[in-house]
Amino acid sequence: MEENKKIKVHILASSHPQFDEILDFPPEGVEYEIDRVKAVYHGWFAEKRMALHGFLMGFLPIPRMTHTATDADLVHSTRGILQIKQKKPWIIDLESGGIFVSFQYPALKNPITKEIIIRALKSKNCKKILPQSKAAKDNLMKVLDCGEFEDKIEILYLAMRPCPKKRINRQDKKVILSFIGKEFYGKGGHDLLKAYEILTQKYNNLELKFKGDIPPEYMPLVKKLKGFRVVEGHLPREKLFDEMYLSSDIFVLPTHVDNYGVVFLEAMSAGLPLVGATSFTVPELIEDGKNGFLINSSYSWENYLYKYGRLDEKTVSRDWQKLHPEIISQLVDKLSILIENKKLREKMGKESRKMIEEKDGKFSIAKRNKQLKKIYEEALKK
Numbered sequence: 001m002e003e004n005k006k007i008k009v010h011i012l013a014s015s016h017p018q019f020d021e022i023l024d025f026p027p028e029g030v031e032y033e034i035d036r037v038k039a040v041y042h043g044w045f046a047e048k049r050m051a052l053h054g055f056l057m058g059f060l061p062i063p064r065m066t067h068t069a070t071d072a073d074l075v076h077s078t079r080g081i082l083q084i085k086q087k088k089p090w091i092i093d094l095e096s097g098g099i100f101v102s103f104q105y106p107a108l109k110n111p112i113t114k115e116i117i118i119r120a121l122k123s124k125n126c127k128k129i130l131p132q133s134k135a136a137k138d139n140l141m142k143v144l145d146c147g148e149f150e151d152k153i154e155i156l157y158l159a160m161r162p163c164p165k166k167r168i169n170r171q172d173k174k175v176i177l178s179f180i181g182k183e184f185y186g187k188g189g190h191d192l193l194k195a196y197e198i199l200t201q202k203y204n205n206l207e208l209k210f211k212g213d214i215p216p217e218y219m220p221l222v223k224k225l226k227g228f229r230v231v232e233g234h235l236p237r238e239k240l241f242d243e244m245y246l247s248s249d250i251f252v253l254p255t256h257v258d259n260y261g262v263v264f265l266e267a268m269s270a271g272l273p274l275v276g277a278t279s280f281t282v283p284e285l286i287e288d289g290k291n292g293f294l295i296n297s298s299y300s301w302e303n304y305l306y307k308y309g310r311l312d313e314k315t316v317s318r319d320w321q322k323l324h325p326e327i328i329s330q331l332v333d334k335l336s337i338l339i340e341n342k343k344l345r346e347k348m349g350k351e352s353r354k355m356i357e358e359k360d361g362k363f364s365i366a367k368r369n370k371q372l373k374k375i376y377e378e379a380l381k382k
Contacts, residue, residue, distance in 0.1 A: 004029075006029055006030065006031045007029060007030045007031070007073050007074070007373075007376050007377070007380070008030075008031050008033060008071075008072040008073045009026075009030055009031070009032055009033065009072055009073065009074055009075070009076050009376060010032075010033045010035060010068055010070040010072035010074070010075045010076070010088075011023070011032045011033065011034055011035065011075075011076040011078070012035045012037070012066070012068065012075070012076070012077045012078055012079075012081060013034065013035070013036050013037070013078050013079075014036070014037045014078065014079050015036065015037065016079075016262075017237075017262065018158055018260075018262050019036070019078065021158065021159050021160055021161060021365065022159075022368075022372075023036075024161070025159075025161065025365045025369065026369070027369035027370070027372050027373035027376070028369065028373065029373065030372075030373060030376060033070060033072050035068070061101060061104065061106075061107030061110045061112075061113045062113070062116075063082055063100045063101055063107075063113055063116050063117050063120075064079070064080055064081045064082065064099070064100055064101070064102060065081060065082040065083070065084045065116070065120070066081055066082075066083065066084070067083065067084055067085050067086060068083060068086065068088070068090075070088065072088070073088075073089075073380055074088055074089040074090060074091070074127075074376065074379050074380060075088050075089070075090035075091075076090070076091055076092075076093075076376075077090055077091070077092045077093075078092070078093050079093075079094070079095075079099060080092065080094040080095075080099025080100045082100065082116075082117065082120040082121075083120065083125070083126070084120060086123075086125050087125065088125065089125050089127050089379045089380060090125055090126055090127065090379075091126070091127050091128040091129070091130060091375060091376075091379055092121075092126065092128070092129055092130065093129075093130040093131070093132060093156060094129070094130070094131055094132065094136060094140065095131075095132050095133075095136055095259040095260055096131075096135075096136050096139045096140070096259050096280075097136075097139045097140035097141075097142070097143035097144055098139070098143065098305075100117050101113065103311070105143065105305055105309070105310050105311060106309070106310045108143050108144065109309075114144065114145075117144065118144065118145065118148065118149075121146075121149045121152070122148040122149040126149070126152065127152065127375075127378070127379035128152055128153075128154055128375050128378075128379060129149065129152045129153045129154070130153075130154055130155070130156040130375070131153065131155050131156075132155075132156065132157060132158055132259075132260060132281070133155065133157065133260065133280075133281040133284050134155055134281075134284055135280045135281045135283075135284065135302070136155075136259070136280075136281065137153060137155055139280075139302060140153070141153075142306070154375070156368065156371060156372065156375070157284075157362060157363055157368065158260060158262065158265065158363065158368075159265075159356075159363050159364060159365045159367070159368035159369075160262075160265035160266065160268065160269045160356050160363055160365070161269065161356075161365060162269050162353070162356050162357040163241055163245070163246070163266075163269045163270045163271075165241065165242075165246060166246075167246050167247075167270065167271055167349075168242075168246050168247045170247065173205050174205050174206070174207050174227075174249075175203070175205055175206055175207070175249050175250070175338075175339045176206075176207045176208075176209060176247065176248045176249050176250075177196070177206065177207070177208045177209070177248065177249070177250045177251075177252055177335070178208075178209045178210075178211075178244045178245065178248040178250070178251050178252070178267075178272075179192060179208065179209070179210050179211065179212065179251075179252055179253060180211045180212065180244060180253065180263045181211075181212045181253055181255060181263075182212055182213060183212075183213075183257055184212060184213050184214060184215055184218075185215075185317070185320040185321045186255065186256055186257030186301075186320055187212065187253060187254070187255045187256075187257060187258075188253070188254030188255055188256060188277060188327065189210070189212060189214070189218075190218060190321075190323060191254055191323060191324050191327045191328050191331060192208075192252060192254060192331060193218060193221055193222065193225070194221075194323060194328050195328045195331035195332050195335065196208050196225060196228070197221065197225060198328070198332050199332060199335060199336065199339070200225065200226045200227065202336065203339055204226075206226070206227050206339070207227040207228075207229065208225070208227060208228050208229070209229050209231055209243070209244060209248060210228065210229065210230050210231065211230075211231040211232075211235075211244060214230065231243055231244065240266075241266070241270060245266060245267055245269075245270035245272060246270050248272060249272070249273075249338075249345055250272065250273055250274075250275065250335065250338050250339075250345065251263075251264070251267035251272045251273070251274050251275070252274075252275040252276070252331070252335065253274075253275075253276050254275070254276060254277040254295050254297070254327060254331060255276065255277060255279055255282065256277060256279050256297065256299040256300050256301060256320055257279075257301055257320075258279065258280065258281070258282070259280055259281065260280075260281045261276070261281065261282055261285060264276065264282070264285045264286070265285070265356065265363055267352070268285075268291065268352035268353065268355055268356050268363065269353070269356045269357075270353075271349040271350065271352060271353040272349050272352060273291060273292045273293075273338055273344075273345050273348035273349050273352065274286045274291060274292030274293075274348075274352060275292055275293050275294075275295065275331070275334050275335060275338070276292070276294060276295065277294070277295045277296075277297040277299075277300070277327070278294050278295065278296050278297050278300065279297060279299075279300035279301070279302075280300055280301070280302055282294070285363075287351075290348065290351050291348050291349075291351040291352040291355065292348055292352070293334035293337070293338075295327055295330045295331060295334065296326075296330065297324070297327055299319060299320060299324065299327075301316065304316055304319075
């Protein structure tokens, strides 16, 4: 590359908000040619479409792949989409090894499917493979034989912009908890509701702002909970922060289903202490006792994958839908500590913010861009 010449990168990104953080804040000296795929992840039609896709993958397990025609210097492919017959150098990021087959893990046992994926990843034009977390890297290594391209694998964490607005300085004595999660049982919503019910019997100053779906069978409980409020509808980013983060004291999400949990990063950028379960990437986001508390759980989706070799919907749904007394008890204990100790909440919230805001913060844009710029430069040298 000529000195001072910008690196032009064709970046393939989905509509997921996580990509706003790279498209809005590219590394210095990098110009993105944006190819953003429009996709809807929620709603009746999206659910039926994904179910049909999973069914068809059982018969024709074709990996996610494309060929990108571009004049850019290199291609940055995201969401596990392989570049086939690509003459340009390319890199790829992924949230788990299953992304190549849309999380239909049995497809990775098909020898032809595996060969297509491995051949693409070991090709000379594939320069880097970027798992978004250590958990994602470990998963990739477990579901694919990475021996021929292990040297290309490098963890690149997602980053988050610091929230530009300050926390709302409330004069009341309330302690407000917030929860954001679409899949009620997979996100541990029912365990949180039961824990909150117990907490309201101990404390009379609580509020829980709950953004997510609630099944009919839990509506009787919801109606009698003190200080419980459902936040409905789609909220633009600024409104979401005002409503769910900046006016809250604790962010809690005992999820079993997330690969990452971008909402944790959003809560961190707003300076909140976190409470979450030991599921996949979450222990890399929450440093237990530093910026929040971890709840020990054996219900992470990856445990089912490694035990059964697939994510059996019937087994997973059965286990997730039951109440988990051991999780409820831990939620009550950890949330009680934070409810009773404002100074600890503030201290942990500041630690969360540091991970986002400081130049060398684990999830800072500055640190991500420094690493990514180097990856781009090295990809063009080879």
